[in-house]
Amino acid sequence: MQRYRHEVKYYETDRMGITHHSNYIRWMEEARTEFLKNIGWSYAKFEEAGIISPVIETNCKYKRPTTFDDIVEIETYVINISAVKLEIGYEMYCNDELVAKGISKHCFTNRDGKILNLKKEYPKFVDQLTKYMK
Structure with a gap:
């Protein structure tokens, strides 16, 4: 598991001063991008290899609200990896309290939209992700 830190910005809150729910999905993307980069598989590397x-x-369950200036720490981990799909989990904490829990599921294609078999075509990537399964 890896942790990504995000400070809630004023523009991410609604009129009630609560973080708008859509931002949690964006933070999951930020955390996933950072997670993949940290394990050596950045999106830039994917794109260079022609991988989309x-x-x-996506799914997110909200447990308690966050507000402007809160620091949200997002634990990112692999739930499942198969030949054609990747499922990533996210647990979001503020002051060590769980505020949201989410998942994102992904497939991998070439630039023409053909599904890639990760285990066959990128076994090192699958092996690396397996190390981060929870």
Whole structure:
């Protein structure tokens, strides 16, 4: 598991001063991008290799609100990796309290949209991700 830190910006809050729910999905993307970069598989590396990674599903359960200036720490980990799909989990904490929990699911394609078999074509990537399964 890795942790990504995000400070809640004023523009991310609504009129009630609460972080708007849509931002948690954006933070999941930020945390995922950082996680992949830290394990040596940045999106830049994917794109250079002609790999596209579309999101095929997201889900977020909100436990308690956050507000402007809060520091949200996001634990990122692999839930499941198969030949064609990756599921990543996110646990978001503020002051060591769980504020949200989410998932994102991804497939991997080439530039023409053909699904890639990760285990066959990128076994080192699959092996690396397996180390971060929870």
